[in-house]
Structures are given as structure tokens and as C-alpha cells.
Amino acid sequence: MEALVASAVGVLTAAGIFLILRRRTFPVILGLSLITYAVNVFLFATGRLALNAPAVLNKYEEVPYTDPLPQALVLTAIVISFGMTAVIVMIALSAYLSSKDDHIDMTAQDCVDAPGEDA
């Protein structure tokens, strides 16, 4: 199972990095989502993988349990990455709608930004 989880994290990260290096915003955002999935699975695994074990200690007997802290961390990470993906989609969408262009890189003209200027 370790090998499966590890390769899942690896494949997701590799695909994410590949997509982030694209030139248009949509693949970049997809790549960011894939990488955040990868990190969520990774965080989950940092508490060691345990099958069929509850995330609480048992007061009465010694039973296997799984570390609850990474689960809480993953929850925080999911909420943040989900919200941030929504934000970047909105900003990218308004950038696309206002400039009719969804390239992620900026040209030389873009950088000299004041409207009343000759680039």
C-alpha cells in the first residue's frame, strides 16, 4: 500500500508540475489543483498509513489507532486550497475577459503599466 500511495503522490505531482509549466491559465490552474491533491495525500500519509484504525485513542484497551493530527491538517489544507483555487479562477477569468487573452506570461508592453504611456 505504501508503494501505491507514494506513486500516487509522485504521479499527481509530476502531472501537476507539467501542467503548471503550460502557457495558458487553464492548464496552470488544473496543475495547481493536481499538486494540491498530491500534497493532501502526502500530508495524510505523514501520520503513517494504518488500515481500519480509528483516529481516537481507546481508554480501555490497547487497540491500533491512526494519528488524528494529519487528518486535521489535511482538512485545513483542503479548505485553503479549494478556496484559493476558486479565487485564482475568478481572477484569471476577469483577466481573460478584460484582456481577451489567457496567456499566463506577460509581454514587455504589459509590464510598463500606466495607461497613459507609450510602451
Place this chain on the structure above:
Amino acid sequence: MNHWIVAPIVLPAILAPFIIMVLRYHLDLQRIFSVAGVVALLGIALTITAQASGGDIQVYELGDWPAPFGIVMVLDRMSAMMVLLTALLALPIVLYAIGSGWDQRGNHFHALFHFQLMGVCGAFLTGDAFNLFVFFEVLLIASYGLMTHGGGSVRLKAGVQYVAYNLLGSTLFLFALGTLYGVTGTLNMADIAVRVAELPPEDTALLRVGAVLLLLVFCIKAAVLPLHFWLPASYANAPLPVAALFAIMTKVGAYSILRMYTLAFGPEVEATQGLVGDWLQPAAILTLAVGAIGILGAHHIARMVAFCAIASMGTLLIAISLFTPEATAAALYYIFHSTLATALLFLVADLVMERRGGAITPKPPMPQSGLVAALFFVGAIAIAGMPPLSGFVGKLLVLDAARDASNANAVWFVILVGSFVTIVGLARAGSLIFWKSHDVEYAGEDAPEEEETDERSAPEPQPGLAFTAVFGAVAGLILLTLFAGPALEYTSKTAEQLFTPERYISAVLGGEE
């Protein structure tokens, strides 16, 4: 427990939603509450700095959960100092934003401003690595809103880059924290320090991976060379008062490097020995070099100031990467100076852009040219490190601290030549913008541009307040120069505290005393 410690986080955390929910249609009330909030924050910051200057490390346990299990806020000299710097920086910026009318060019400026302050203060005060991530996110989320404040297609495009870069940075942060948690089983910074010291040497491979990943994350925030690409485009295209506030964000990265790599992965920890300084120093030297070259090559005043920010981060990180108490004391003094100076230059750049556009080319004279030019001159002297102002003191301290370092020659050479190139670049920009303007007054081709600049400077409600704010930043720099002695004494004690991490660890983990 001392409840003042959590106040710099709670105050903006309450004020910002209050501004959104209750005052969203009342700009005047928003302004009053926002300024009052920043003044109150300054008061709180002064109080906690006074408390921390005694040398005690105070701990605030959230929910009264004891240290390794609950989240703690820790007040020591460094965190108090950084909170004070944040409040000192916020006051002129909020006044400038009101005076220049930037806060009415989009929605929710003041609410986002206070959320940003909350994130910055939280990042400085927290004693928990995952909580540091959360406060990083708070300040980043607010900064996404501030960065795209006012809109415009170029700004939105720069915003997409900025958000994408920082999302990637946050993901890397999570990878780093996950690795550290996997090795040490804890996220409390003091507890990490204890576990790292106990780790058998043959099991430290993963720990080193985690430490380097974490360093990468902080270097992204601090805009260290190979990871600095986000900074010029985002700072130059953000509303410039916001860019002035962002001057503190790069310092959050520098602060985190100082905190983690003196406390948990300090110079005497075997597992990570030499890992940080050896990599950070060449990167910092290159950062300074690229910043100086960027200043010389910039065609636009906002980009030029953004490269000033990069160059000053280079100087700062050279001092940090030496990891000696003297160098750290110098670095802390320089943090104070470079934050104020960068912010001052961004505000002056905004004054220039509002009046004549930002291109560094000769154009007809602008209104209040003399006053703006004088302020630009003061800012340029400060950022370049010329004698009368605190930049000179700061650079002198850094050079002095680097004297005994192994590669002192390289450090001295790059700082001195970098300062020279910076001076040349700023002088070139200043003379093109302010002095050459009279030569082109009657040139025919400039007539349409003049119309456009007029149009741009139309919403100018209270330039007096804007100038007052800029003069406030100047006053901060002058005070920092006049009181360099007491300030340096404080930062020396701070450095001493940082390099005895045992006291921090016992304060956090030692339970209630």
C-alpha cells in the same frame, strides 16, 4: 497568561469583518475605523514591545492547551519588534491610501488591509509551524485582494501570476511541514527543536529534506534570487500603496528564516549544519547583484522600486546568512530600515505615477514637482545607503559584522559595488524624471500624453494627507537614524536571545512558571 500577546491578531480579526459587514457603504466611517484600528494596533505593539524588552519570553496558550499539544503564541524580543514594525508601517500607508483616494478605487480596501495586518502579526507571533502556514495563508489571501484592488487588465494578469506562484509556494510549504511532521511527530517549533537535537544522525536524511524545502518556501516569500521572479511584476503592477505594505511581506520570509534556522535547525545542530548558510549566502549575494542591475535597467519607476526591494532583501539575507549574533543584530536593524525605506519609495513612486505616469523618460513638469523630487531624493538616499540616513548605518553594521566571515571579500565587494550601482540607477531615474522635464516642455509630441496624465490625476481628494503620510515615513527613517544607538542595543539583545534557543524552548515547553 498575558492577554496582550494575542491582541495584535484579535484586533484586526474583529475589525476587518466589522468593516465589511457593518460599514460597507460608508467610506468615511471605514476610514475612521481603519485609522483608529491601526493607531490602536500601534499602541498594542508598543505595549508588547515594552513587555518583551525586559528579556522574558512569554507564551500564550490558545484554549489553555499545554504547549506541544495546543497552539502557542510566543512573544520574544524579535516578534515584538516585528509587530511594532508592522504597525509603524501600516499607519503612513493607510493615511496615504486615504489621502490619494486609492481606497475608493475598488471595494473593501480597508477590510483587506486589516486582514493582511492580522496575517502578518500572526506570522510574527506564532510558535507553531502549521499555524505559521495558516497565518501565511491569511496574509496571502488578503494580499490577493489588495494586489488586484482597482482592477485593470494588466493588474489582473499580474494578479494571476502572483496567485499561481504563491499557491505553489503554499503547496511546497505543506510538503515541507508534512516531511517535518513525519520525521519529528510534532509541529510546535520548540518541540521540533528538541526532537531534532535528539534524532540519531543516521536518521536525518528526511529531516534535511524537510529543512531545505522549508528554506525554499521562505526564500520564495523573501524573493531570494532563483525564486524572485514573482516580485517585480506583482509589486510594480499592484496599487503602489499596497506594494508599500507588501514591503513587510518579504520580511515575513526573512523573519521565518531567522526564527526556524536559529531555533530548530540552528548553527550547532549537527543534522543540518552548514546546510542553510552555505546555500543562502551565495543566493543572497546574487539577489543583491540582480536587484542592483534591475534598478539600473528599469524603464518604469514602479519596477525600479521593486528591484530596490529585491536589492535590500539581498543585503538583509547576506547578513542573516552569516548566522552570528553580531550579523543578526545588524540584520534586524536593517529589516527596520529597509521596510520603511522601500515603503517610502513606493509611496513616492505613486506620487510620481499619479502626476506624470511611471515611465523613466523626460516628460513635461508635473504639479508639486519640487516637493516630490525632494521626497524621491530622501527615499533614494535611504535605500541606497548614503550617509545621513539609516541605510548607511545599516549597511555599515552589515559590513562590520561580515568582517570575520570566511568570504568577507565577496560580501564587501558585492555590497559596496551593489550600492554604487544602486546610486547610479536612482540618480539616472531621478534626473530623467525630475530634471529633464523642463527640456521637453514645448516638444509637440508630448501634448497628448499631457492630457492623459491630467485625466489620471483628476481623483486627488486630499494630497495634503498623502504628503503628510509620506513625511511620516521620512520621519520614521530619521528617528531610526537618530536613535540608532538604542535601536542597535535592542537588536543586539534580540540576537543574543535568538542564539540561546534553550530559553525559548524552556519557556514554551517548561509549563507554567
